[in-house]
Amino acid sequence: MALAVLVAAVPRSKVDEAAAACGVAEQPRDGELPPHMTAYLTMALCLFSDDGAEEVAQKLTGVLAQFGVWDAAWEPPTSSGITRARKRLGRDVLRETFYRVAEPVAADETPGAWLRDWRLMAIDGFEVDVPDSAENAAEFGYAGNDRSRSAFPRARVVAVVECGSHALIDAEVGPWNRSEETMVAALLPSVSADWLLLADRGLYSFAAFGAAAQTGAALCWRAPTQLSLPVLKVLPDGTYLSALVDPGLRGREREELLQAARSGAKPDPAAAHVVRVVEYDVPDHDGGELVCLITTVTDPEAATAAELAAAHHRRWEEEAANRQVKTVLHGPGRVLRSKSPDLVHQEIWAHLLVRHAINSLICQAATGAGIDPDRIGVPRTLNIVRRTATGAVAFPT
Template identity: 80%
Template sequence: MVQGWVDSGRPVARPDQASLEALVAAVPRFAVDEAVEVCGVAEQHWGKKLLPHVTAYLTMALCLYSDDEVEEVAQKVTGSLSQFGAWDAAWEPPTSSEIMQARKRLGRDVLRETFYRAAEPVATRETRGAWLRGSRLMAIDGFGLDVPGSAENAAEFGYAGNGRSRSAFPKARVVAVVECGSHAFIDAEVGPWNRSEKAMAAALLTSISTDWLLLADRGFYSFAAFSAANQTGAGLCWRAPTQLSLPILKVLPDGTYLSALVNPRLRGRQREEMLQVAKSGAKPDPAGAHVVRVIEYDVPDRDGGELVRLITNVRDPEDATAVELAATYHRRREAEAANGRLKTVLRGPGKVLRSKSPDLAHQEIWAYLLVQYAINSLICQAATGADIDPDRISLPGTLNIVRRTATGAAAFPS
């Protein structure tokens, strides 16, 4: 039995299936090579050791072994490289300085472009907890990462708080789209702390897929954001802000009701005319309004009760009941869990990133996103094969197996 691989103790995979080779399979060499080409870094002088793809995988390895010094990580993984023609066994492992210079040559954008090419939904139709009536459950959420307090990082990312009370370190903000079933990040934006999550999400909402049901908390709502996401044809189930006006247009048999989201730029007579169009059953101009279904329910165990209002473009109760959508909305916490997995398990609680310059800090963040994606892809595949929910598989146990096997069975592509 593989101890720590499944919380229940039920084995679902052999240790060799959780090697670094399996992780690299989730971030294939061609994706790295395409990113190197797009970013124009192949033309630089790389020497014969730390080529662009080797540097990319070494940077990911630095995230996999977040507790180890740079040269220790190099000692662990370069032995595997020689088995696949990417490293001469007679060479000395690279020094910390050599790796730093290679990372600088790689730049901030290669791993971001690699992520865009490699990350994709991994749950299959057989994956438990990943679907609602044929719609893939996805969620959007944000989190912060502490970066070293160099003057350059402070200027790039800024601090949380204000001049009188601010965070100990500069913070980068990450907004990511997460596949609920697998906990894998499949799209992301990285920026300074003073950029709001809502503003950063705007770049992600136009590229969602028609077979998704995207879940979002009330902090992500704006008329523009909902409009952009709605135009993709994807299903949406978002929590409405407390102050959002949701006039009742029609009460549905299940107790939910149709309402209209009206562009806040329309006021007075224009707003009333748009509401009348929506109430008549005609489709309003999407630049002015959207007809949505509203689901209201109480959460009684939260400080005397809390009213939750969900807005969804799944308007027909036959397509999804109110109970189904209410239960599904709370799967949004899978995104919070995914954030926590990166911050407290992969990176480690309270840890600050390694990189003291903005370019390398961006590079390191994308490396963490890639490693998180790869590990959760591996977990999802194992869980699907065993017909259990991926939530039942221990991430720390899986990560320990990967780290133990990385020095022997890792297959970095040549």
């Protein structure tokens, strides 16, 4: 079933298209794994992260034969053979595969996937520890500084995620010292106008917010604590209009811009953005926390303050679910397998593909049962997938 899940979410035709686009030969020499086999085996290495490469290959050869991509007369590849095959595949094939298969999977009836006519989407970032080799250190760098740095080099991943299904839609991978705000810009071309795009305060910058607004999507981001939000107009529901002003504008120029905005003039997007501010309290161990949301949905009738607050809570649920998938799939405190930058990139994209496939499966099952995908546990789903991966599989691809 595990390979059925991967093949359903990551069809071989997409893998072949990606390999061709990257110039990877489809017909290797005798005894070498072809690109599509290497791609699925790399994804399987992520699915069985506790096992060595040869053990994973042994587990899968019987299943692969039933899918018509393995000859029972062949010997399973050795660890060194798998590494050579992965090097031939390169860093880009699985990335290109991801771009071809990653798309929203929530249906119209999926609970928690929508706010009115907007599809709830979020931008989220996380870090991945990679093996401490000289090549990886040079490519990705360490977190912290010379006095106190991370034990391993770290790669940074920023992804666009569908909140209802937790499926990954787009992603950018880079070194640890590349800022999340910079990486967000590379993801904006995939943003659709029918989305309500959510983001946490760590991703905010005037430039990033402005660039996201230009996509036509509705935005609802949490404001950084230090962000100045002057009151332009108090709305009947207790929210208020404010202006995000280019931090380069100061003094009289800034005041004139705010005065014009209070009079109803629409500012130049290069200088400022009029937003609606939604503030609410969340109880925590300190007795209360003020959450401040900034949104381009300025009409309270288009979305109430309560609806926007609930939508942002879906972003928190998505972040928690992503952490759970990362912890359960990859394992807590574990570094990746790959000791070279090309294979690190390849392995990260394999992980993202597997996560997309698993979340797609969960969403489809939940939607069919009429329940919220959050109610289906990631650990149990992974156990079912892993357990059935090595059994007799009769499911059509």
